[in-house]
Amino acid sequence: MFRFMLLTSAAAVALCPMPSFAQSSSADTRAATTKDDASIEDQAPLAQDRSVANAEGRSPGVEATQNIDQPVDAADIVITGYRASLGTAQQIKRNSDAILDAVVAQDIGKLPDNTAAESLARITGVQVTRGSDEVTGVLVRGLPNVATTFNGRDIFTAELRRSQLQDFPAGVLAGLEVYKSGTADLLEPGLAGLVNVRSNRPFDFSEKFVVAGGIRGTYNDQSKKYDPLGNILVSARSDTALGEIGVLVNASYAQAQYRNAVRWASGFVPTELPAGVTVSPASVGRAFRIPERVGVYNDSGKRWRPAVNASVQWKPADNLEVYYDFLFQGFRGRLANDLFETSLINNNAQLSNVVLRDGVPDQVQTLTKTGGERGQAFRSTVNNNTNTYQSAGGLKWNVGRARISTDLAYTRSQYDASEYSFDMSQSSPTRVDVNFFTNGGSAFDLPGYDRENAANYRWRGYFESLYVAKGAGWQWRGDVELDTDVSLFPRLQIGARWTDRDASLERGNRYAYTETLNIPLADTPAGALALTPDAFRGNVQGWTSWLMPSRQGIEGNAAALREFSRQALIRIVAANPNDGGYRDSLNRFSVPNVQLDPFQAFYAKEQTYAFYGQAKYEFDIGSFSFDGLVGARAVNTVGQYTGRGTLPVVVNGVVQTDANGIPITAAQDVQVRQNFIDVLPNVSLRIRPTDKLQIRFGFTKTRTVPDFGQLNPAFSITPNQSPRPGTVITNPDGTTTVVTQPANDPRFSAGLQGRPDYFGSGGNPNLAPLTSNNFDATIEYYFSRNASITAAFFYRDLFGFFNNYVQRFRDPVYGLVEVNRPLNAGAGRIRGVEVGGQTFLDFLPGLLSGFGVQANATYLDGQQRFPVDLIPASELPPFVAIPSLSKWSYNAALFYEKGTVSTRLSYNGRSRFLNGNLVVDGVYSGEGTENITRLDFSFNYTPIKQITLTLDAANLLAQPFRNYAQYAVNGESRFYPRDVRDEGRYYGIGARFRF
Structure with a gap:
């Protein structure tokens, strides 16, 4: 996120090797994940290693690896479950120099959480306000004064100093980090802290070509309406005469x-x-x-959110x-x-x-x-x-x-x-x-x-x-x-x-x-x-x-x-x-x-x-x-x-x-x-x-x-x-x-x-x-x-x-x-x-x-x-x-x-x-x-x-x-x-x- 987009120098542990307690998957486990019938629990360790490696290097204070070197030799296809996502979030919290909590991509959209704001409601110390059937405000440790960044950069909505987190559809997100204590390299946080919204980049994937996404239909029992939701991601990377290029x-x-x-x-x-x-x-x-x-008072309507990154x-x-x-x-x-x-x-x-x-x-x-x-x-x-x-x-x-x-x-x-x-x-x-x-x-x-x-x-x-x-x-x-x-x-x-x-x-x-x-x-x-x-x-x-x-x-x-x-x-x-x-x-x-x-x-x-x-x-x-x-x-x-x-x-x-x-x-x-x-x-x-x-x-x-x-x-x-x-x-x-x-x-x-x-x-x-x-x-x-x-x-x-x-x-x-x-x-x-x-x-x-x-x-x-x-x-x-x-x-x-x-x-x-x-x-x-x-x-x-x-x-x-x-x-x-x-x-x- 922050580091991923802005600087190699912003994170606190960028040069440290992965500590001994950050386990990595064994060769046998790696091999098991390549099988067509591999179970979710078999896939989880390798998927977690990849997610930790990708998240580290993009989060201020959390980078044990960099995108310049990809240490994980992952399987061709990995679809992970809750076990991997919880472990990844735990490792990010554990390795960070800042006090933070995280939600990684496997978590977002599974509960279901349609927006970034919905996912934040599940993080320790975060409270939300709701209206019109969605989260309308985020409070960290009781305070609404939260700065928001997108990939470590300041982002805002119209005349405001912050972005509306409910405007980030879950489908475009790779992760969320809630910083409850700041570090000097972070964009100056608000009184309550900082929420960073992180998206994917092509070098996050070890595969040369990836197509991923989802489609979902929902029904609201009060409005009696059906609605579509969906996302599509295409990522490609290739070695060329000019160097490696990813899109x-x-x-x-x-x-x-x-x-x-x-x-x-x-x-x-x-x-x-x-x-x-x-x-x-x-x-x-x-x-x-x-x-x-x-x-x-009857509050009703139709809202839709298109997004492209x-x-x-x-x-x-x-x-x-x-x-x-x-x-x-x-x-x-x-x-x-x-x-x-x-x-x-x-x-x-x-x-x-x-x-x-x-x-x-x-x-x-x-x-x-x-x-x-x-x-x-x-x-x-x-x-x-x-x-x-x-x-x-x-x-x-x-x-x-x-x-x-x-x-x-x-x-x-x-x-x-x-x-x-x-x-x-x-x-x-x-x-x-x-x-x-x-x-x-x-x-x-x-x-x-x-x-x-x-x-x-x-x-x-x-x-x-x-x-x-x-x-x-x-x-x-x-x-x-x-x-x-x-x-x-x-x-x-x-x-x-x-x-x-x-x-x-x-x-x-x-x-x-x-x-x-x-x-x-x-x-x-x-x-x-x-x-x-x-x-x-x-x-x-x-x-x-x-x-x-x-x-x-x-x-x-x-x-x-x-x-x-x-x-x-x-x-x-x-x-x-x-x-x-x-x-x-x-x-x-x-x-x-x-x-x-x-x-x-x-x-x-x-x-x-x-x-x-x-x-x-x-x-x-x-x-x-x-x-x-x-x-x-x-x-x-x-x-x-x-x-x-x-x-x-x-x-x-x-x-x-x-x-x-x-x-x-x-x-x-x-x-x-x-x-x-x-x-x-x-x-x-x-x-x-x-x-x-x-x-x-x-x-x-x-x-x-x-x-x-x-x-x-x-x-x-x-x-x-x-x-x-x-x-x-x-x-x-x-x-x-x-x-x-x-x-x-x-x-x-x-x-x-x-x-x-x-x-x-x-x-x-x-x-x-x-x-x-x-x-x-x-x-x-x-x-x-x-x-x-x-x-x-x-x-x-x-x-x-x-x-x-x-x-x-x-x-x-x-x-x-x-x-x-x-x-x-x-x-x-x-x-x-x-x-x-x-x-x-x-x-x-x-x-x-x-x-x-x-x-x-x-x-x-x-x-x-x-x-x-x-x-x-x-x-x-x-x-x-x-x-x-x-x-x-x-x-x-x-x-x-x-x-x-x-x-x-x-x-x-x-x-x-x-x-x-x-x-x-x-x-x-x-x-x-x-x-x-x-x-x-x-x-x-x-x-x-x-x-x-x-x-x-x-x-x-x-x-x-x-x-x-x-x-x-x-x-x-x-x-x-x-x-x-x-x-x-x-x-x-x-x-x-x-x-």
Whole structure:
């Protein structure tokens, strides 16, 4: 990976011979693998040797061999099983100078794992977040601040600093390495570490010509859809008059059609009921608190990911290699997301049949809502696309004691999304029966409502948006690794790296709010109406579908809907000539296309200059062997960040307004330059009392730089144009509503309650990098080539988490202002323990010897301080929980591998965690997520050595995703269920081949 692509000098043990404990296959075993009927367990030792040799030489700190010399004389065809892949991953972990965990190619795709992110979920200390039936985020030891590299090079998606790991289809991967402690030669890792994605190259194969790949079909039991997945690899190498030349091309395609169903209650639980709300029976009082609204959300769509990587290697001499690499990574999404919601307290709702919870008189078990706000819904159709290209070339040159390498790469990535959203409301308020605590969540029904009668629905509005994000950058590095004559320091490494990166984001939107015209839903030009699909499991949720146009009806009739919206806005503006919001909406719909909004854009240009030096040391004391690394990496970052904000025009301390009393705002262009230097030291020690036992200690410093969008210097303050308390509003059905004072927000003190006069938002160019001093220790015992037990202990001393925080303050000119912007949190700490083990039960007799087990568990304890800006100067910010950090995560797998059969049953889980870190009255107030577990199964049958047939199932338990809204009542903790999301089971059948 890193070393494979970038340098011969980057790895820590490049010149060391394979240690004695890294067993190699015997001649008899080698011969056995060439037989046509060779079993999986017979193939495994040789295949493992090859995989270890290929992985070493491409992983920083893990190379005992180089591609320049291929020591393994492998059989012509080797298709391996779990035994070989687990052993290979174990050897990589064992030989590395860094603390890491790995997944090798035989593992990826077998469980099944469609993407790199899915495979990472099974690694010790890694937790993942999921959405839309796939992994959407990766956390290492509880932290999301993970750097990503592809073959050791930096890679990113659009304007981000990292790549989306779910965009790497498993079919293009040779391996994954998760670096939990850094070394100076590594690209500077994020706070949590670094994930390197590694692809194949032609010199990885001893065969002159290889064709390999697979095809698979899957079925989702929730969307009821079938999808294809597949990949094909062709590799050739040949000796020519110019030297040995190898060429490899690998293409992959992965597709999924999904539909998740969510029943939810609002995370906003007001401290008191509005005055206009009536309650019966009177005996329950009004002291209870309920979520502000309930709803249904169906997340659905089709996504597919094409990917191609290619590599050319040339050895004009035994000590010189020149290479070129290319990567294309694509994502396509076509979404149709449905939402229905109804408020339980707005517009003077009547609450009846209220039943309080047993033992919790300030919470409600069930109720009925009538009157109040009409139910409303939307169908959002989204087209999104990502195209990422990386082109790179370099050389590796062995010159006696020195190994010199250099690598130059260019990366370009763009993400764009267009949305067409169609809004609906019910023609009149209807009865809603709610149960807030049923089967792990809230559920509701609309009894007596005819959901198939189009007369019961009205057109509420039409929304369009456009989002375009881009990024491009050059990166170069050069490295020198030098053997010395000093026995204590046998090797030195030095290197430099330069990058030139730019990033931008442009977006715009427009919305025609037309509910006041009371237009029947069937009268819009969006085509025929049909009930939205019901994807819920069971019958707990009563209201599951409603009438809406199809996805094609909305997107395909976008031009007609724009004109229909424009005509509707002309009527509304004529009836409301003083309403600036309607006039602005009409102007936006007076042009064919969505206009990009300069106030929502940012531009960034950044250069980095990095230098590192590192020494390998080793010595013996008696029978104990000691070795390790001492080094440092210095990085200078120079950035220029540009954005445009808006501020009210103020003259002599007075906000200027137009003829309609609307505050006048003016554009403000802002450009900020930043220059900061990070010095990242690393020190490690490995003690080997025996060949099987090793103990590690390490200290590193890591940092994560804020994303470009977070550094956007633009800041906007805009007036709150919502009606003020006391305003009388005429509803579309002719009734009137008096706007009341909003319920108290528990996030703010008594003096900051009420309707804000202005809202503020923007980035923060003064954000400092998030830094961590990391202390690690491990104990590792290796029984055999595929059996081990390990434990790791770690402590992270952190500072500066960046999150968006909402603040309020009173300004003498603007009044009450509510601001949302990113801030650095204070100090933090994470401590934890990881334990893991794996073995095959070879000591059992007969068929039982094919069983194997693998298990790991991670315990984390983490806290951070609130940002100082949110706490009075006289107080010390409190320690609060770190968002997304589960105290426990765990994996267990049972294998069986014998003869032509291999199978695996895998269990994966993590304990509950918080989604934010707001504390009110000493109690966390916000949202949390309940524990998450998954069970996956795979079965593989190899009738001949060249072909393996596969059968697999993912998410067999189909346990719903659940989270909750937590809040404080007089210093005590309360919670309501928030979301219950039903996700799909996947069943797959396919075949893999290699010739």
